[in-house]
Structures are given as structure tokens and as C-alpha cells.
Amino acid sequence: MERIRKRFGPVVALAGVDLEVGRGEVHALVGENGAGKSTLMKVLSGAHAPDDGRMTLDGVAYAPRRPVDALRAGVAMIYQELNLAPDLTVAQNLVLGRERSRLGVVSADPRVDRALAVLDHPDLAPDRPVRELGPGARQLVEIGRALVGEAKVVVLDEPTSSLSAAESEKLDAVIRALRARDVSIVYISHFLEEVKRIADRYTVLRDGETVATGRVADTEIAAIVEQMVGRSLGEAYPRVPHEPGEPLLEVSALSGRERPEGASFTLRRGEILGIAGLVGAGRTELLRALMGLDPVRRGRVTIGGDVDGGAGVRRRIAQGLGLVSEDRKEEGLALDRSIAENLTLSRPVARLGWIDRRLRSAVTKKWSARLAIKMDAAEQPVGALSGGNQQKVAIARLLHQEAELLLLDEPTRGIDVGSKVEVYRLIGELAAQGKSVLMVSSYVPELLGVCDRVAVMHRGALGAPRPVSEWTEVEILDEAIRGAA
């Protein structure tokens, strides 16, 4: 892949990426969240068309228009969310879409036996429904499917994120078996120890560009982390002076269904606390448990003097909490409802149950003016706005509901640079007004630029918060990848 470029509206996802993977090579693709790994792989697999650049496979020009083209050419993607039909058997899944049949009847298939021989896993019986398998065995079925399709390149996206140590070892063995059969593997992982153990070469992406590539054996983990972080230039974080006051939220030993696990911290009025960590570390789950959207298994939450062991959303809203969801399209907003309805959903503008439409419209205009939301009318569907303006509506909802404690989950995800700066400034202004902000972000420079303190979450455990002056980007990333020392 050479000079691959891709932009989504104003957001540049790939700004010229080069990636070369040799035959029978395990090639690790590493980079921070948002560095462009997923987009690059979507280009490779035909899900996105690149704006520029070219790809060759086995010396032949390769330009998949749709995922099925990539599959036919021999590029198999194995995503974190597995794509198996749970009610079909292992054998049926292995040959799905490539069945050999006689007179319409699917016949016994030697390819299944060959694939299972390579995978060599005790749970993988051909007649077993995939539903009964654990995550590790399911992943092997996906890899087996690539084998049946005689894939030349297999892309594994965070393959160990849901695996136990034993299953990871099993996966390593299968990867070596594939390598021995001259299959090329692109291995995407945050866990650099794994990269060190399994990969031959590596490429680092940062801000949509290739910044380094080399042999894993010649490189120390610390050096790769340095390359991942680098220096992000040209980004300004407007600082609004604010002074933390008395504690507003105290969380002690909070555990959710699976994650978080025993999280404790204190948040003061007028303070911005950032939570860093890898995707899946349990940061979103922490916010959801606090907001009452997910059950609390254990622990104590103190908000402005009220102590409880978990409460429902309505009580939390009454206590002054509000959440901006990371999933703006599915959860953050009801996209086909109007801006006014979305903005006032958590605190309707109504008297005796009847909406005061004139007042609601005025309220919507007030907030849109204050947050510089670009819109035509209060009654237009919120889905018609740009991502940045949608996000401002989601934040305006919390302001309208007079939330004192704002839980912001990836508040700048998928919005353009200009809107990001406006959101940063807004967060600072809220803190200056004495409101508390708990902000989850996968983009470390943003946390360091905006927050007063940052804590790192690793596999469900929340590390101790430290003032941003006591963190470096490398230290945060290191704790996110390896956990607190």
C-alpha cells in the first residue's frame, strides 16, 4: 500500500500511509487510537475506497471496490466483533459462502478437515454449533475460514483483546502455522509484548501517517512507544483559568457488571478529570455505572453529600449528573427528532405535562447562540447537522438540564478540528463556572491539554489520578498498555 490518503468530510483519516508486508511475514501495525489503523484496514478490505494512493497484491495492481472483491483476491479480515453465524456448525461456518454442493445438497468437504488440522483445537468439532464455542475457538473458526478461502493476507484486528492467556498462546501457534504456509499476517495490537513475541516486522501509524517501520527483533518496546506518541504539532488547547473547589463526587471501590473493577477517585467542583486507557479498558462502563445506565455490583458513590451504592438515571439527573455518550448516532441523540426535542429531552420545557413550544424554541435558540450551533431552525431534525454541531446539541442538553457534573465520553470523536477547539474551550468555561467534568478520551494529547488531572484505566482497574504536570504522554500510554507499575 503506497501513499494511501482518505478523508471523511473535513476529517483527514489517512494522510499518506505506506505499508509493505512480505509473503509469509507477520507484520504488526501499531499506533494510538485514532492513528488510522482501522481506516487503513478498511481501505485494504474494500470497505472504503482511498482518495489517493495505490495498492499491489502479489505484484498485481489491487483495487477492491467492495469487501467481496478483497475476499476473492485473497485478503481476509478478522475483526474484533466476529462475523460468524452462531447457529450454524463449525463446518458450515468454515465454508459459508463457498459451499461445494452436488445437486444443491452441500457435500462433505475435505477443506474443512484440512482447516481443522491446521487449527488443531480440541473444541473444534465439525458438527458443533459455533454458539457453544468460547471466544478463542470462535476466532480460530474465522481464521479457518480464511484458510478455506486460501487467503494470501489475513488481517487480525486486536485478536487477543477478549482472549485468556492460554487462548492467546493457542492463537500464536496458529499464526505460526499460517506463516509456515506462506500466508502474510497483518497483526493489529495495542499490546506491544505480543508484537514483540509474534511479529517479524512492524509499522507505526500516527495521525494518519506512517512514521516508522522496522524489524521487531532490532527494536525495543520503549522505542516503539516513543514512535507511537511522537509530537503532535499545531494543536492548541485553549486554557480557561479555573480553580478546583470542594469535592463534589467521591467514588470508592466501584465495580460494575464486569468493568470497572474497584474504581476509586474524587472529583472537585470546577475540576476537569480525564480518564485515559485503551478501548475496552472499561472507561465507558465507569461513566455508565456512575450515570445509573449500567448496574453497580459493589462500591459507594457520594454526590454532594448523598451516599448510595448505585442509583437510576432519573435520580442521577436530579442530582445534577449528565452524560454525553460516545455513540452519538445510537445513544447520544435521537437523530430524526428535532434539535429542540433533543436539547430538552432530559428536562422538558412544559407546564402540567404540556410542552410550551414557544418557550422551548426560545430556549433552543438561546443555547444554540451560546454554543455557536449552526442550525436553520429549532424544529429541524438534529441528524441534519454536522457532527460537531450534533455534539454541541448533546452538550447543550446537559447545560439546559443544569447539570453540575458532566460525564463526557469521547466528546471530540468524529468532529472537525474547529469544533474540537470550541468543545475544549467550552469544557474549560464550565469548570470556571464551578461545574465538574469527568472526561474519557482515547486521544492522550487532548487529555493533557484540557484536564487538570488524569487517571489511566487498564483492564477495568483505575489507576491513581495525577495532575497533568506529572504525566508525560509516554507514561500514560505505557500505563494504558501495561497497567500501573
Next chain:
Amino acid sequence: MSGARARLQRALDVAGPAIGLLLVMILFAALVPDRFLSAYNFKTIATQTVIVALGAIGMTWVMVSGGIDLSVGSVIALASVVTAVLLREGQPELVALLGGVAIGAALGAVNGLLITRLSIVPFIVTLGTMGIARGAAKYLANEQTVNADAGWLADLMTKTPDPGWLLLAKGVWITLALALVMALLLRRTVFGVHTFAIGSSEATARLCGVPVERVKVLVYVLAGVFGGLAGVLQLGRLTVGDPTTAIGLELDVIAAVVIGGGSLSGGRGSIAGALLGAFFMAVLANGCTLAGVPNYVQEILVGAIIIAAVALDHLRRRASR
């Protein structure tokens, strides 16, 4: 899309079925002018619309919330039997009427509670209660029609009302008045906004502290109330409580809502559209009968119209994106 265009869009939601209705009326006026275009015939059509229209008012709420209620036909039958039994036992008409509405409300509550407490999808829950209500109606009626003097309940569905200046049956006016109230409730109250929010994005509604379960239960109770009322008027029309009445009517009701711009995936629909949809189907049935079009052609037509209405709606939406 601007606010003005959003309003235009909403007007179009109603305009679509209205234009279709007009075309069908012109067609029948040309085919059978003297019989179709009589005042008496319009009184007949209006009266025939009442039962489906009442069901469609409740169904609009349910579908806006993202659900569906397959039990409405059976609820109508059960309510008509309960009302008839109460009349036979010598209860006054008002008590019998309230009894019919109450049994509808109770079944709606059962639907709502099963859906929210057991997290079973509405399709399955109401498929179950559809059978249960039908069976209960047959049990109560001893598997035959229940004869009772419907008193002024029968007057409600008389095509030529007394006093004559009403022009249309009282049941028609009751339906229109209730439709107006329910349309205002749907558009102008917090309850209505919550219903739309749940159907549009349940996760967002939860995030904003909307009492999702309570709203859903109330929506199904509302649908039950309208099913019950439709059952009482069905008794008024037939003058007997019939446990086998309104079989398959739920599909007409759903069709009326869908023709009127409602969506099975929730978050969309209007009472005015649903009424137009119900009237449209009644006109079609009436016109076909008058024109001597066989019943099976009529069934094919209704099916084609449902698909066409939804397809047009999709095309329009795609064009407006």
C-alpha cells in the same frame, strides 16, 4: 433541512394518503357516480371507518413508540362480548360501556407489563394475548353471539343520527373528537415527546432519564382503551356481542397507520395520517363493492396499496436526504 421544510415534510406525510384517497374517490365517482356519490353512501363509509379508525389511533401511539399490538382485533371482540354480557345482566349502558373499555385497558396493561418486565418483543407478547383475548371472548360468550338490548349504544352507530343535523353517526363524531385530543397529546405533551423519543432511539431516551418502561405500559394501556371502545361500538353496530368479530382486523389497523406515514421501526406516525389511512381503506372497500369488483381483487388492491405507500415514502425520504 430547515424548520419550514420539516413542517412541509410533516404536511406531506398527511398529503400523500390524502392525494391517494382523492384519486380513488375520483375513480369510483367516474365508475359508479350515482351510487358512490350519494350522501347516504358517505354516511355508510364514515360509519364503517369508525372501528378501524379507533384501533388505528391506539396503534399509532404503539407504533410511534417502536412497538406493535397484534391483539387489537381480539380485544375488540372481547370488549364487545363483555359489554353485551353486562347489558344482558341488566346493567345500564354507561356501566356496560365502561366495562368494555376497562377490559381493553386491562389487556393493554398486561401487554405493556409483559413487554417491559419480561423484555419480550411486542410482536410475540401481543401475538400471545391475541389468542388469549379471543379465547376468553369465546368462553364468556359460550361460543355464540350474546344477544342484548344495546340501548343508546346502538344509536351511536346509526348511520342517520338523531338529531338529523349531526349528519354523521355519533360514533363518527366521537372518533373525530378523540382523534383530535390524541393528536394534540402526541404532539404537544411531554408524554407524546417521550413516546416519539423511545421509538426514535430508546437508548437516547434512557440516557435522558425518560421513564421508558412506564411510558411503554401507558402506551399499551392507551391502545387497549381504544380497542375496548372500538369493541363497544362494534357491539352498537352489530347489536350483538360477537366473539368471532374483527378477526384479522389488527392487520387493517396496522395498514391504516402505515398508509398514514407510520413506521414499523418506530419514531414516526401521525393520528391524522392513520385516520386518512382507515378512511382510504373503507372507501376502497365500499367503492369496489358498489362497482361490482370481486372481493379478491379488492384484497389484492389493498395489499398493493400498502406496499406502494411505504415504497413511495422511502423514495421521498431518500430524495430529501
